[in-house]
Amino acid sequence: MDKVLYGNIKMTSRLLVEGSINTIDLINLSLKKAVENKKYNPFITVTQSEALQHSEDSCKRYISKGAKSELDGIPIAIKDNFCTRNIRTTCASKMLENFIPTYNATVCQRLFDAGAVLIGKTNLDQFAMGSGTVDSIYGPTKNVWIGNLKEGFYISGGSSGGSAVAVATGTCFAAIGSDTGGSTRNPASYCGVVGLKPTYGLVSRLGLIPLVNSMDVPGILTRTVDDCVIVLNTIAGFDPKDSTSVNRPFKKIRLPPANKLSIKNLKIGIPLEYHCDSLSSEVLDTWNDIAQLLEKEGAIVKKVSMPHTQYSIVCYSILNQCEVSSNMARYDGIEFGFRANEESSTEKLYAETRKIGFNEVVRNRIIAGNYFLLSRNYDKYFTKAMKVRRLIANDFDNVWNEVQMLLTPTTLGDAPLYKDFISKNNRDQCALQDYCTQPVNMAGVPAVSIPIKLSQKGLPLSLQLIGRNFSEPMLLALAKYIENIVQFPHFVNKF
Amino acid sequence: MLFRTRKIYKLSPLKRYYSNKTTHSNKWQTVVGLEVHAQINSVSKLFSGASTKFSSPVNTNVDLFDGAIPGTLPVLNKRCVEAGVLTALALNCRVSPVSLFDRKHYFYADMPAGYQITQQRLPLAVDGELQFQVYTPGVHKTPYKAKVRIKQLQLEQDSGKSIHDTHVTLVDLNRAGVPLIELVFDPDLKDGEEAAALVKELIHILRRINTCSCKMEEGALRVDANVSINRKGEALGTRTELKNIGSVRGVAAAVKYEIERQIKVKESGGAVVNETRAWDSVAKRTVVMRDKEVVQDYRFMPEPNLPPLCVAMGPVKQGTVNADELKAAIPELPEQIRQRLQGEVGLSAEHSIILVNDFCLLSIFEEALQKRRIDAKLLANVLLNDLNTILNKKNLEPEHIKCEADYFGEAIDLLQNGKINRTTLRIILEEVILDASTRPTKLVEEWGLFQISDERELRKLCEEVLGENEKVVKAYKLGKVKAFKALMGAVAAKTKNRADMAKCDAILKELVGNK
Structure with missing residues (x-):
């Protein structure tokens, strides 16, 4: 029975329909796993009682042959920056430590409507500002692949580290993350799971507590590409409550079996600029191997140039901080969230609330962002960064004239040790960690990280596929094709 | 709270105030x-x-x-x-x-x-x-x-x-x-x-x-x-x-x-x-x-x-709203109305400005004119002077008027055709603006307020007045022109303001001359 959780959604759904397992047992198992895996700290809140209630409801539906979808009764986890009705949503911050939303994010609502059972809210860097899941008031989330070292532990990556670990450990089948500069793909890469960043506008942001509105997208973490497709099919599509969601019908993606897929004559680009100085040789080799493999399988693999890539990270950083400074302005302790015990004046109340409620990373970004937005600096920083953002988007537009898809690293190496990771400050670390992931957010295009193999240390190595806007069907088909060939040794298969 | 008083516009002749600009x-x-x-x-x-x-x-x-x-x-x-x-x-x-x-x-x-x-x-x-x-x-x-x-x-x-x-x-x-x-x-x-x-x-x-x-x-x-x-x-x-x-x-x-x-x-x-x-x-x-x-x-x-x-707008049909469609639906705007009131209707610039300033009066004006053929200038005058005086006296706003616009038209009709005089008009208006149960003509009838226009009847009245005011007549004849006014006043009082005063004026002059 334990192994059910290590399988995939389709298989589990079949077992549930057949009646060979039931959702109550499945969810109990999942909750048991959550307790077992507490040592990795993937969850901020385990929603035990709600999960049990929902599993009973789901069980009744299966008995009356009225299951809502393939996801009915399937345990899932959601990053703790998506609002969930009556379930606290903390953003791993003191500011929202006791914030209980009265509404569901659209993504959550659609999953619940499909019958999926939430088992917990996952850990992240405070307000998703980070790439390690180390800056959480609930402590860091640890990588599961290698544990119990005297040097400490390896990081899970972030900021959706809790979601990646929840999925990698088989505590649940799928988890929702968010991706602003790589926050879904980065931990997916380090934890050895599939991480999809959909096209901007394909999935509603309503209820996702924003980091950078113009770049945020809900992300999906699963162990298989097929599972990822099932979740995407459930959450994608126009939402009238998100004016930036794309108003066109979403056609559900159906991928054929892996052996029916062909990549003959598929044009795949290798952008030279993604080969940066800090790229590890193991990732480079993996990149080369897969490029050669794809060529051997009939794809046309060619080198392409995206000349503005190197400028992307600094511009990303400026735009990020500007929007952060604006988005964080609402946390003043008046309407909701933490309020400092300071009543001498309204201004002092704001200041004290924000000083205690935010960590240093958040405060630094607010200060930097406000500086960039000052009227005397606006053109120098914000406008210029927007111009470069346009050039980066143009790089992508141009490259689609040559190729249909890009193959790049996701991260520059395998997961770093916690002590090494925190030796650099948040800004420098993000500049390294997000190098290959954030240009995608600047342009809005979709990308998926897929685990390829294990490094010499025994940590996952992953690669990223990038497609043009709304090319998820093709992107995920290629991901599935590669997945089938590389047969990544998933963590859950160790047992 | 201070009481707001409505301005009464004495327009003819215009008060010669000078600008109080610094x-x-x-x-x-x-x-x-x-x-x-x-x-x-x-x-x-x-x-x-x-x-x-x-x-x-x-x-x-x-x-x-x-x-x-x-x-x-x-x-x-x-x-x-x-x-x-x-x-x-x-x-x-x-x-x-x-x-x-x-x-x-x-x-x-x-x-x-x-x-x-x-x-x-x-x-x-x-x-x-x-x-x-x-x-x-x-x-x-x-x-x-x-x-x-x-x-x-x-x-x-x-x-x-x-x-x-x-x-x-x-x-x-x-x-x-x-x-x-x-x-x-x-x-x-x-x-x-x-x-x-x-x-x-x-x-x-x-x-x-x-x-x-x-x-x-x-x-x-x-x-x-x-x-x-x-x-x-x-x-x-x-x-x-x-x-x-x-x-x-x-x-x-x-x-x-x-x-x-x-x-x-x-x-x-x-x-x-x-x-x-x-x-x-x-x-x-x-x-x-x-x-x-x-x-x-x-x-x-x-x-x-x-x-x-x-x-x-124009050739671009994609948008949250369509500017061309909205433009087509814009009603006549105040400046256009003023132009029309002056051009087509023949009102003075002052009258048209003041009417447009009071949307409620303006709609009464326009509706009344639509219903029947009456003198527009007279109507404007009545609305801006007589009606405003009444509203002011009763501390009312035009919004409080209960009767439909045609009541004013009907009253003007009576005035124009010599059936009532201006004083009666005011009495009628004062009644109907708050109680529209009886139409003006009916009201004039019930209250017996029709103007006395019959020559013989007026002559008889005037003769009676002269008989009752011999001293005044004497004074007038001695050259005291003002005394004539007193005679007119006596006629008005005797008829409870129902006499056609223009006719009385002629009759009196004739009679006094005859004496």
């Missing part, structure tokens, strides 16, 4: 500009579904978005875009095919997001122009036309309300996110009367196109004025901003006061400071609210949660 006008040039916030007539807020109903219980018109609850997003209210475009077109603005929303940041307890969503960089419309009549009876001898340019028109959110008590501040978010149109006028005006006339014209227009209730007392229309003075030929002076102006006459008074204050300051060797001053309508003066020494940097940033706002 005598400094040769020396000083005055520059006045307005910024107007008009609350859009809409059921729900600019970016949320919450109601905009006035005086709802505290914090009941609040959507999650209005409280800036994390994760919520703005959704633009289409009705507000319509109202904005309609207003822009009515003010001859150039509507932007694409406009953008910006965030304007500042911390304030009643602004939960820490920023206001407005349109700073690329507003909904720019470059408008409005012509309007400046005419305040008692101030201006004759009306004159003024022109003001509109710099920009933008959509933006209102803030909430802070209620300060001794120890606590309470916040009411009912108003937070209520849709506003902000109108920025170029400083093309020269005094308070022009500013008030502009606001009045704006109110007429916005009410006519139904984009704003313009109830200044509810804050639905808020007017800020910028005032500066400079010596002729010199550069513009430092300006002050006037806030808290609660009525149209307040605009005139506040600006007038501020101009005079600035002149006093400068003539006594002082300097005008760039500051915000509040109009105290009771003390009739402006007082310092806050100085602008600390320049706020609002750190404007494009609102990333709203795509560019597109307005369809």
